[in-house]
Amino acid sequence: MRPVLPCLVLAGCLAVAATTPVEAASITFIAGTFDLTGIGNNGLGPDPSADELHVAGFTDTFVLTEADGVVHRTVNPFTYVVGNTGPESDAGPLVNFAVPRSFTVNGLTGSSPSISQMAQVDIGEDFDTYEFFAGAGVLFDLGADGVLLVTPDARPIEALEGGFLSASFQLRAAQGPGVETPEPASFVLLASGLVGAGARWRKRRNR
DSSP states (O other), X not given: OOOOHHHHXXXXXXXXXXXXXXXXXXXXXXXOOEEEEEEXXXXXXXXXXXXXXXXXXXXXXXXXXXXXOSEXXXXXXXXXXXXXXXXXXXXXXOEEEEEEEOEEETTEEOSSSSEEEEEEEEOOXXXXXXXXXXXXXXXXXXXXXXXXXXXXXXXXXXXXXXXEEEEEEEEEOEEOTTOOOOOHHHHHHHHHHHHHHHHHHXXXXXX
């Protein structure tokens, strides 16, 4: 009787790499508000009025598939109010601050309670310029629909007094229940076991 152990072990190898495919997911995305006052004035100019940042809430519903890859979408409209700081105000240092918002997807809170990105204001004599940096990604477990990664996008230096913030969305397949990805060393040991089992079978057959 021929041993069947190598075939069973190999089948186990194939099962380890299995993931649950994702066809498409309907995404309802909600981004919270954020307000910050008293920024963009270093006190060196004749006018004490400071800048203000107002980020409005936003809701969007769209369909996303794994094949879409990384998709960039608008997440928050914002208004940047520039104060009239006047001469000598551009001698101050850059102003850095965080812009947190509460993000929910399909009613679920992600791996972090909020998504935050850093921003920077360069105080000028006639006008101030600002820049938004890319934030850290947050994962949302959508169950059978897979895992959604949301990452705030960077926005280049601008002197505009408003616009839209954006974020990238990527849907990934959810790994099957109870399936663990083995370490590379486990694959080496498993392969060694297969070779050894095959050698023993050949010896037994040649007798």
